[in-house]
Amino acid sequence: MDANQKHETSPEAADRKEGMRLLARATLAELAAAWEAILDKPEVAPVRGPETGLVMVRGRIGGGGDPFNLGEATVSRATVRLSTGEVGHGQLLGTDKKRARYAAIFDALFQNNAHRPAVEALHRLIAARLATEDRQKAEETAATRVDFFTMVRGED
């Protein structure tokens, strides 16, 4: 429990968590291109997977009450160890094991000071694309907002 709390509060863990959030949304093209751009690539050894399985998605009664099981979703995950020693985890929705493996590699590279700037650049790239997509969707939805107006009544 103490260890958990330490992780939760440490800025290092928060950065890694945010990085994993972004990697889970990266396209295969983004990941492959970023991997190609790395010059002194370390060796990558598999520790677990890549493998596909299920997670049970849960909701809350009434939206904010006690949890209930809503249904499952497919998840692909991988754990890798770099020749430089870092262990990385990748996990994302769907059945794409290639993306899960890349996500694990970049999570491991993120912990390596020499490679960290390249991973942070990838994070920024993904974040920028997501921000544009989210913005676009929000604007499209906003355009369907109803502006009510009161009809003038014919009273005399």
Next chain:
Amino acid sequence: MYVAVKGGEAAIANAHRLLADRRRGDRALPSITIEQVVEQLGLAVDRVMAEASLYDRALAALAVRQARGDMIEAIFILRAYRTTLPRFGYCEPIDTAAMKIERRVSATYKDLPGGQLLGPTFDYTHRLLDPSLIGDGPVAAPAVKEPGEHIMRVSDILDGEGLIEGDGQMPEGHLAGDLTREPMEFPMPRDLRLQALARGDEGFLLALAYSTQRGYGRTHPFVGEVRIGEVEVELDLPELGFAVSLGTIRVTECQMVNQFKGSAKQPPQFTRGYGLVFGQSERKAMSMSLVDRALRTDEFSEDIVAPAQDQEFVISHADNVQATGFVEHLKLPHYVDFQAELDLVRRMRREAARAPEQEATEQNREAAE
């Protein structure tokens, strides 16, 4: 008694070959891609995901194509597929208040924070068949506008005044049950009922919801809010000691607001029914919330007078994979069962034919005496 018989292998193999041919259809036409099904038949994909209880657009689209568009067959295929995968764990509950909204409407408040956002709705279309779609020419890009303020939940507005019951709480120490792990038992707690309803057949739940509106277990409903959008799915990673995001899923949520007179212990306040469904399906989410409320008879000391209030009836028959399995099994060979019944009917008829003769003999004897 079961008698094993063999036969039909060649017929079955050829039938499956014929099915593969008919599924593909005219070879002069291009085959539809999984991506096309996901993009252009998205609501069919959503329904299959919801009722198969498995969120994966590509797999659901594959199932729709494999099933030739037969939704229950597709749901069955996807349900069967999920049993081949290991379970990695339980996610953190999704936070629908933080949803990236694509549609949100309320029938209870006109001017609510965030406004009425219609989104990509069929409502207000005239339901006229559109022949111009045969050619399916270029489609205009959506209009855009500056997004407005935070989209507040309607239940929070009423909650501020204490006029509505809170979000559902289970008894202290209750752990959420999982239908995929434990057999069904009745009475069933609300968390398990919601899991069953979320994967229940849309048509069945729609009919039950409709029955409550027509007076069979009336609940006086208002749509407090329907919202559709994407929510984050997070999984706790024990090796790291924190939860990480796996990506987002689209869900539809319905908050139904219902009447309640109050009791000796509670002042009058609105009660609620809740609906939450994978994908975009407000018909299903609304039906689910109406049925959820109707089933809460024990909490409000309501008499069970209608089918929608009977949890054993509703939950036992909501699953279309189970239902179709039992109904459709009737077409499989029942030769021996039927032969036995046939024998029985023949014997009964022989006995029935003999009976009047016996009666007549008895009457003659009485008359003679």
